[in-house]
Amino acid sequence: DAGVIQSPRHEVTEMGQEVTLRCKPISGHNSLFWYRQTMMRGLELLIYFNNNVPIDDSGMPEDRFSAKMPNASFSTLKIQPSEPRDSAVYFCASSLVQGGSTQYFGPGTRLTVL
């Protein structure tokens, strides 16, 4: 298995532009998590899905952020409009839907908003 796949790996954009991050979970995993990592805030959970349904989006910073999971093998995290303070590494992780199941992280997308 290729593991969790994220694209792009790096994204540089200008303030006000729309940014879309993509994630393909491990085949067979039915929980998917989006995290943001910065030096100041560490690792923050933004949203997670079970069986393609958003379960907890309380970590989404504001309405500029939205996430979708149209099917079991694909999810997107969109920022519109982007701001410099959104610069961070965004990780996607996946696991099985069961208590105490390990999460496996993707390689991350390093986002820089100028």
Place this chain on the structure above:
Amino acid sequence: GENVEQHPSTLSVQEGDSAVIKCTYSDSASNYFPWYKQELGKRPQLIIDIRSNVGEKKDQRIAVTLNKTAKHFSLHITETQPEDSAVYFCAATTGNQFYFGTGTSLTVIP
């Protein structure tokens, strides 16, 4: 919800010495405690985990201990090597959502 605290935030040890990182959690229903290692510029990767029905687990130079009564768990690395230098995160969960500690930056000095 769950609250996980991790100490210390930074740790420097001489090569060959042991390193210990401690975490506490608040929700007594938490039943799974993974530890992740994140090297610079890389993703967090699972290095060891422990479930609530076990008090200790060992894998070569790393071990994890769990004290459910006190609600704390610890990572022990023996005979540290320079390649152990990284940020280590603990986590606790009662189900799907992981609650991560704030991380410990470990530096092993050759």
